[in-house]
Amino acid sequence: MGGNLKKIIFNVLLVEALPRIIRSITVTLISIIGFSAMSGTVGGGIEEDTISSSISF
Structure with a gap:
């Protein structure tokens, strides 16, 4: 009667x-979304001019 370590970990712990x-995971994802929205509001991130000037064909 009993189980090996793998069975105890997956079935109990x-x-x-x-x-x-x-x-x-839920709290982390909500925080990431909130922080990215705040940084976008105050102007954080890559500017479009930087992207268009670095890509030249």
Whole structure:
């Protein structure tokens, strides 16, 4: 009776931690979207002139 280490990790530990993992990924993605929106508002990022001048055919 019992399981090997792989079975314990996937059937017990991962199942118990899954809600927290999903919550962490969700919070991270929302933060990234928010920060990129704020930086775009204040003028962060690459300007279009820089892109068009660096690409010449």
